[in-house]
Amino acid sequence: MELDEIAAIFFLECDEGLAAIETHLAVYDRDDSDPETINTIFRAVHSIKGGAGAFGHERLQHFAHHYETVLDGLRNNKFSADKQVRAILFAAFDLLTDHVLAAKGERDVPDDARVLEQLDAVAEGRLSSADDAAAPAPAAPEPDENGFVVQAVDLGALFDEPADSGPAPWKVVFRPEQRALDNGQEPSLLVAELCQMGGKLIAVDHESLPALDAIAADESYLGWTLELPADLDRDEILGVFDFISPASTVIVERSGEPAAADTPAEADEAGFVVTPVSLDDFDIPAAAPAAAPAPELKPTPAAPAAPAAKAAPAAPAAGPSPTIRVELDKLDRLVNLVGELVITQAMLAQRLSESGIPTLDELSDLDHLTRELQDSAMSIRAQPVKSVFSRVPRIIRELESETGKRVRLEVEGEMTEVDKTVVERIGEPLTHMIRNAVDHGLEKPEDRVAAGKNPEGVVRLAAEHRSGRIVISVTDDGRGINTAKVREKAIERGIITADQQLSEEELENLIFAPGFSTAATVSNISGRGVGMDVVRKNVQALGGRILIANRPGQGSTFSLTLPLTLAILDGMIVTVGGQTYVIPLTHIVESLRPQPSDIHHLGPDAMVLNVRGNYLPVHTIGRLLSVPGARAQPTEAVLVVVETDAGRAVLMVDDIQDQRQVVVKSLEANYQPVAGITGATILGDGRVALILDVEGLVARHNQIGGDFEMLAA
Amino acid sequence: MIALPTLLDTQAAGPLLADLRQSFAEPGDVRVDGGAVERVGQAAVQLLASARLSAAADARGFVIEPVSAPLLAAAKLLGVQELLWPEGEPAVVAAN
Structure with a gap:
C-alpha cells in the first residue's frame, strides 16, 4: 500500500474520530457519569495524535497531545469538568478539527496558542476547581521552536517521589524494522511522542549500525529503551505504535513490582488501527526477535496474573457489523449499471407487450427483482445526515x-x-x-x-x-x-x-x-x-x-x-407535439382539462386559468420549447397545475401518458446544458424523454410574459 | 567540509551518504557543518553516527561544527549525542 493511500485512510479515520469526539462531547456535556464517554473521547484524540505522529503532522500531534492530557486528567478524576472546562473541551475540539483540516492541506494551520494555554491551565489545576491540587497532571511539554518536538518535561515530581506503593514505571523497548524509514516514515517522531508522554530515554542500541561503507541511507538501524511514567495506561503507550509496521519490535512492560500492575490491557477498540500491532509478543521478552536489544531490560520478575490476562487481547473486540471501504467510482458504476438494467427491463417489457405476448410471471419477477436491486444499490450510497448535522x-x-x-x-x-x-x-x-x-x-x-x-x-x-x-x-x-x-x-x-x-x-x-x-x-x-x-x-x-x-x-x-436520491425521479410522462417529456411529480398539484369558461386570454399569447377562484398563468410547453405540432387550444389539451418557488402556475401539454419512476441521465455530462430541461431519461421504447425544469420554465416565462399574478390581481 | 542542508530528512540522507563516503575516500579529518540544519530525521542522524564510528576505526578526526539546536536536539532524542560529541555537549548556533 502506498503512503498516500495510508495517509488517506488516516484522514478518513480522523474524520470518524472527530465525529465520535463530537458525539461523545455532547453526551458528556449533558451527563458525565459514564466513564466510558470520556474514555471514548480520549481514545479518539489519542488515535488522531498517534496517526499525526506517524505521518509527521507535528502541529496536529502537538495540539492533540495537550488536549489528550486534559482528557486523561478528567478520566482519572484528577480534576472535575465544570462549565468552564467543558467550554474549553469544545473549543479544543473545534481547533482539533481545524488542525486536521490543516494537515489535509485544506486550510492554514490555526492559531492555537490561546486554547493551548487554557488546556494547560486545566491540566495544571490552575483553572479547574480540582479537589486535589497537590497532584497535578504531568507538566505539558513546551513546543520546540523548530517544530521537531523534543521533550522539555519536568519529570522530577513523578520520578523522585518515593513511590512505595504505586505501580512501577513502564519500560518500553522500540526497535523499528529495517524498512521503517520507507515512504517518509519517521520512527524518531514516535520516540519524541513517548518523551512527550513523560518518557525518558535510558538506552540506545546502535550495535547493528554498519560502518559507512556498508550502511544504507534509508534503512533503520537504531533501537531504544525508554522509561515511562507508571500512571500511564498500557493501551496509551501501545497507541503510539498504532501506525507502525508489525515487523517492528515493541515491548511494553512494567519494570517494577508486578502486584500493583494496572488492569490488563483491553482488546484494542476497533476502528483506528490500520496495521494492528500484534499484542501477543509484547509481554514475552523471550519471544521477541533476536535483534531485541536492551541488556538492561530485566524481564518482569513475577507477573503471573498480568501475562495470563494479557493473552486475551488477541481476541477481537465485539463491535458493530464489519464494514469495508469502497471507492466511490466503483459504487457509481454499479448504480449506473443498475439504472441501465432498469431501463432495459422496461424496454423488454414494452417490446413483449407490443408483440402481443401475454403477461409473463417471469417478467413480473424480473421487474420485482430489478426494483429491489435498484433499491439496494441506492441504499449503498445512502448516508446518515449525521455527517452534515x-x-x-x-x-x-x-x-x-x-x-x-x-x-x-x-x-x-x-x-x-x-x-x-x-x-x-x-x-x-x-x-x-x-x-x-x-x-x-x-x-x-x-x-x-x-x-x-x-x-x-x-x-x-x-x-x-x-x-x-x-x-x-x-x-x-x-x-x-x-x-x-x-x-x-x-x-x-x-x-x-x-x-x-x-x-x-x-x-x-x-x-x-x-x-x-x-x-x-x-x-x-x-x-x-x-x-x-x-x-x-x-x-x-x-x-x-x-x-x-x-x-x-x-x-x-x-x-x-x-x-432521497438524484439518480431516480418520480415523474409524469406527458406528450407535446409527438415528443415525450417528464414532469417531476414533486411539482405537480393537479391536472385537468379546462372548460372554455375557465380560460381567460390576456392578449394574443398570454392566458390565465381560473382554478377555483385563483387565476394562474398558463405556460404552453409547445411554445416555450418550440415543439412543432403541439396543441394550441387549452380545451383540447391537458393543463397541469404546478407548484414553484415563483408561486403556482399551469403547464399546458397535449396528453398525459403515464406516471412512473425514471432513471435520470445528466444532459450536462452526456450532451450540454439546455435551458428549461434538467436532464433526460430513456423510456421503455428506447426513446429519450427530456425532463422539464419546471422552476426554470416558469421563471423564464414570467420574465418574458410579465407578471401574470399582478395582471390577474 | 560537508555542509548539511536545512532539511535533512530521509530523502536528503542519500546525498549525505555519498558526500560522507567521498570525504572518507580523501585523506585527512572529516569536517561537517551542521549550523544550517533546521529539521533532521533518523536516517541522517544514523549516518553521522556511522561516520563517527568509521572515523574512530580509521583513527581519523571527525568533527561536526557548528551545530544547530535542532541537530543537537535530534541527536539527544535518538540517544547518539555522546557518540557524536564524546568530548561533551557542543555549543549550538541559531539556524538561519
Whole structure:
C-alpha cells in the first residue's frame, strides 16, 4: 500500500474520530457519569495524535497531545469538568478539527496558542476547581521552536517521589524494522511522542549500525529503551505504535513490582488501527526477535496474573457489523449499471407487450427483482445526515460567541439516510438556515426575558423521511418572521411596489428574494442579503423545496424537502407535439382539462386559468420549447397545475401518458446544458424523454410574459 | 567540509551518504557543518553516527561544527549525542 493511500485512510479515520469526539462531547456535556464517554473521547484524540505522529503532522500531534492530557486528567478524576472546562473541551475540539483540516492541506494551520494555554491551565489545576491540587497532571511539554518536538518535561515530581506503593514505571523497548524509514516514515517522531508522554530515554542500541561503507541511507538501524511514567495506561503507550509496521519490535512492560500492575490491557477498540500491532509478543521478552536489544531490560520478575490476562487481547473486540471501504467510482458504476438494467427491463417489457405476448410471471419477477436491486444499490450510497448535522454544534457555538445570544441545540433524526450526493450538497443551505435561525430568529437573552421566555433560545434541527423524500427542518423559538417589517423592507429594496397586495405566505417568501435582508446592521454572520437566496437556489438545484411555517412571537420553522436520491425521479410522462417529456411529480398539484369558461386570454399569447377562484398563468410547453405540432387550444389539451418557488402556475401539454419512476441521465455530462430541461431519461421504447425544469420554465416565462399574478390581481 | 542542508530528512540522507563516503575516500579529518540544519530525521542522524564510528576505526578526526539546536536536539532524542560529541555537549548556533 502506498503512503498516500495510508495517509488517506488516516484522514478518513480522523474524520470518524472527530465525529465520535463530537458525539461523545455532547453526551458528556449533558451527563458525565459514564466513564466510558470520556474514555471514548480520549481514545479518539489519542488515535488522531498517534496517526499525526506517524505521518509527521507535528502541529496536529502537538495540539492533540495537550488536549489528550486534559482528557486523561478528567478520566482519572484528577480534576472535575465544570462549565468552564467543558467550554474549553469544545473549543479544543473545534481547533482539533481545524488542525486536521490543516494537515489535509485544506486550510492554514490555526492559531492555537490561546486554547493551548487554557488546556494547560486545566491540566495544571490552575483553572479547574480540582479537589486535589497537590497532584497535578504531568507538566505539558513546551513546543520546540523548530517544530521537531523534543521533550522539555519536568519529570522530577513523578520520578523522585518515593513511590512505595504505586505501580512501577513502564519500560518500553522500540526497535523499528529495517524498512521503517520507507515512504517518509519517521520512527524518531514516535520516540519524541513517548518523551512527550513523560518518557525518558535510558538506552540506545546502535550495535547493528554498519560502518559507512556498508550502511544504507534509508534503512533503520537504531533501537531504544525508554522509561515511562507508571500512571500511564498500557493501551496509551501501545497507541503510539498504532501506525507502525508489525515487523517492528515493541515491548511494553512494567519494570517494577508486578502486584500493583494496572488492569490488563483491553482488546484494542476497533476502528483506528490500520496495521494492528500484534499484542501477543509484547509481554514475552523471550519471544521477541533476536535483534531485541536492551541488556538492561530485566524481564518482569513475577507477573503471573498480568501475562495470563494479557493473552486475551488477541481476541477481537465485539463491535458493530464489519464494514469495508469502497471507492466511490466503483459504487457509481454499479448504480449506473443498475439504472441501465432498469431501463432495459422496461424496454423488454414494452417490446413483449407490443408483440402481443401475454403477461409473463417471469417478467413480473424480473421487474420485482430489478426494483429491489435498484433499491439496494441506492441504499449503498445512502448516508446518515449525521455527517452534515455534526457541523452544526460548532456553528452554534461560534454564533453564540459572536452574537451574545444563548442557544440550546436539539437534534433529532440524525441517522436518517439520504443519498451521498444529497448529503454533500445540503451542507451550505443548512449552514445558512442555522445562521439565519440564530441571527434573525432568536432574540437576545434580555429581549427573551422581557418577552417572558427562557433566556436560552432553542434551535431544533430535525430530519425525517416523509413520502419518499427527506425533510430537514430548522425550528427556532424566537420572535418569528415579522411580515410587516418584511413588507416594509421589500418596498424599500424595490422588490415589491408599495401598492402590491401579498398574502402572509408570499410576504414570508420574500426573504428568499435576491438582495433581501432585514438585519438592522450588516453583520459578518448573516444580513448580507445573500444567505436565504443561496439556500433556495441550492435546494432547487437538488430538486428540493423549502417551506416556511411562521408563528409570530413564537418562532419559525424552515423545512427543506429533498429527494432521497438524484439518480431516480418520480415523474409524469406527458406528450407535446409527438415528443415525450417528464414532469417531476414533486411539482405537480393537479391536472385537468379546462372548460372554455375557465380560460381567460390576456392578449394574443398570454392566458390565465381560473382554478377555483385563483387565476394562474398558463405556460404552453409547445411554445416555450418550440415543439412543432403541439396543441394550441387549452380545451383540447391537458393543463397541469404546478407548484414553484415563483408561486403556482399551469403547464399546458397535449396528453398525459403515464406516471412512473425514471432513471435520470445528466444532459450536462452526456450532451450540454439546455435551458428549461434538467436532464433526460430513456423510456421503455428506447426513446429519450427530456425532463422539464419546471422552476426554470416558469421563471423564464414570467420574465418574458410579465407578471401574470399582478395582471390577474 | 560537508555542509548539511536545512532539511535533512530521509530523502536528503542519500546525498549525505555519498558526500560522507567521498570525504572518507580523501585523506585527512572529516569536517561537517551542521549550523544550517533546521529539521533532521533518523536516517541522517544514523549516518553521522556511522561516520563517527568509521572515523574512530580509521583513527581519523571527525568533527561536526557548528551545530544547530535542532541537530543537537535530534541527536539527544535518538540517544547518539555522546557518540557524536564524546568530548561533551557542543555549543549550538541559531539556524538561519
